[in-house]
Amino acid sequence: MQTVAKLIDTTLCIGCKACEVACQQWNDQEYTLGVFQNTYQTMPDLAPNFWNLIKFNEAEINGAQSWLMAKYQCMHCADAGCIKACPSPGAIVQLGNGIVDFNRDNCIGCGYCITGCPFDVPRLSPKTKKVYKCSLCSDRVAVGLEPACIKTCPTSCLTFGSRTDLKFLAEKRAEELKADGFTQAGVYDGPGVGGTNVIYVLKHADQPETYGLPKDPHIPWTVSLWKGPLKWLGNAVFLGGILTAVLHFVKFGPKEEHHRG
Amino acid sequence: MDSRLERFTVPERVTHWLVAICYVYAGLSGLALWSRAMWWLAPVMGGGENLRGWHPIAGVIFALLLAMQFRRWAAQMKLDADDRKWLAMSGRYAMHDEHGVPESGRFNAGQKMLFWLQSTSAIVLFATGAVLWFPEVMPRGLRLISILVHPLAAVASMGGIIVHIYMTTVVVQGALHAMTRGYVTEGWAKSHHAKWFRQVTRQ
Numbered sequence A: 001m002q003t004v005a006k007l008i009d010t011t012l013c014i015g016c017k018a019c020e021v022a023c024q025q026w027n028d029q030e031y032t033l034g035v036f037q038n039t040y041q042t043m044p045d046l047a048p049n050f051w052n053l054i055k056f057n058e059a060e061i062n063g064a065q066s067w068l069m070a071k072y073q074c075m076h077c078a079d080a081g082c083i084k085a086c087p088s089p090g091a092i093v094q095l096g097n098g099i100v101d102f103n104r105d106n107c108i109g110c111g112y113c114i115t116g117c118p119f120d121v122p123r124l125s126p127k128t129k130k131v132y133k134c135s136l137c138s139d140r141v142a143v144g145l146e147p148a149c150i151k152t153c154p155t156s157c158l159t160f161g162s163r164t165d166l167k168f169l170a171e172k173r174a175e176e177l178k179a180d181g182f183t184q185a186g187v188y189d190g191p192g193v194g195g196t197n198v199i200y201v202l203k204h205a206d207q208p209e210t211y212g213l214p215k216d217p218h219i220p221w222t223v224s225l226w227k228g229p230l231k232w233l234g235n236a237v238f239l240g241g242i243l244t245a246v247l248h249f250v251k252f253g254p255k256e257e258h259h260r261g
Numbered sequence B: 001m002d003s004r005l006e007r008f009t010v011p012e013r014v015t016h017w018l019v020a021i022c023y024v025y026a027g028l029s030g031l032a033l034w035s036r037a038m039w040w041l042a043p044v045m046g047g048g049e050n051l052r053g054w055h056p057i058a059g060v061i062f063a064l065l066l067a068m069q070f071r072r073w074a075a076q077m078k079l080d081a082d083d084r085k086w087l088a089m090s091g092r093y094a095m096h097d098e099h100g101v102p103e104s105g106r107f108n109a110g111q112k113m114l115f116w117l118q119s120t121s122a123i124v125l126f127a128t129g130a131v132l133w134f135p136e137v138m139p140r141g142l143r144l145i146s147i148l149v150h151p152l153a154a155v156a157s158m159g160g161i162i163v164h165i166y167m168t169t170v171v172v173q174g175a176l177h178a179m180t181r182g183y184v185t186e187g188w189a190k191s192h193h194a195k196w197f198r199q200v201t202r203q
């Protein structure tokens, strides 16, 4: 099965939020009232019932006021920190097409995935005690449809397809932008997490933070240490401890009462 | 009635076993999360979702009870010069060759070390566990530390508990009885805690 991906060409986003609405509708989400924050952003952040957010980033770049709109959702990482952290088998699955999907039946609500995710994406619902995030419309993709956000996007900002094709398109678009004078234009697809299946084209790829994207995303080192060396150390202590006790018993046995002086 | 000595009072024994029950639940439910090879423990501990809710509660009760135990025993757990010598010679003690190993008071130096290990790790488990409890409100930096340090403290604690259980149920016959029924024989006391024996028989 080929790896699927979503291409977000931020230079073509007009901030219409149609993708937000499409996501809400397809996933049958409960309506939450927006808040006014003195910007065009309606919702403050991702939420258990809100998986796709357009961030209206305002930044000053090279003395010029810039409006950097960026779609924000699960990145569907190849090396997914959420999966690495999750203790419950089957709660997070990586499908053959690269989609990282939560299976709420197996989720125990520990929130480890929130800590493991380099993009701060999963949200724990206080009501259901389960985590939620974008599924890249795995249900639609499974029957040959494109994700709801992509279906609805009125510009060609969002594209869905094979990852190889989209990576190629993204590189080409970045070259175009460079030729147009955006010398720092480039592709953002998280090589530090083995590549994300959400690919961005950024005008200012040298400073992804201004788009609200982490500079060099990778699984946090404490999470790697916890799931790697600490597991070996712990297992050595547990098994070594029990083995030592057995060997000690065989060789020395229990203490006899003895009387001195 | 052959010469019996009271070793652990009723409050001491009750606290110890309540601590033990909470610890076993917290430990086994924690182990289920620790490794997928241990996930079979999850249904035994009440199922994944319940376990997630109950583990921290058992942990907090454990920590409170341990605090009581700490207040009761801390003064008796200070290491003296003999204890330090005992620790240096603990290899001999382990091999049942106790010539030259200093006599012990109410608690031997090994037990005292276990006490300090459990008290320290409980504080760490409590602090980091409180952070892991509420991932949606705790700052990310604290969570990243706690996710590593909580199981690290659990490993240290459980390493100590493995030794503790082995020593008290297998190696030192009568120790378990002291914690269940509360008393020991004079011979036992003389043999394992000679200084304590002299103290309690002197009056």
Ligand code: HEM
Pocket (backbone or CB within 6 Å): A087, A110, B023, B026, B027, B029, B030, B031, B033, B034, B035, B051, B052, B053, B055, B056, B057, B058, B059, B060, B062, B063, B122, B125, B126, B127, B128, B129, B130, B131, B132, B133, B134, B150, B151, B153, B154, B155, B157, B158
């Ligand atoms: C003192 C109070 C304690 C609190 C508040 C606490 C809290 C937590 C929380 C919130 C988690 C995350 C999963 C869950 O919610 O079930 C956790 C995991 C864990 N806890 Fe505790 N806990 C405490 C004590 C203990 C004790 C006494 C032990 C055993 C020695 C222990 C061992 C573990 C282990 C092994 C894990 C899993 C770590 C991993 O996934 O690698 N905890 N604890």
Ligand code: SF4
Pocket (backbone or CB within 6 Å): A073, A074, A075, A076, A077, A080, A081, A082, A083, A100, A116, A117, A118, A119, A120, A121, A122, A133
């Ligand atoms: S962005 Fe976060 S939640 Fe999405 S796949 Fe990557 S680690 Fe998992």
Ligand code: SF4
Pocket (backbone or CB within 6 Å): A082, A085, A086, A087, A088, A091, A092, A102, A106, A107, A108, A109, A110, A111, A112, A113, A114, A130, A131
């Ligand atoms: S909250 Fe659910 S999906 Fe996230 S790590 Fe815990 S069990 Fe896995």
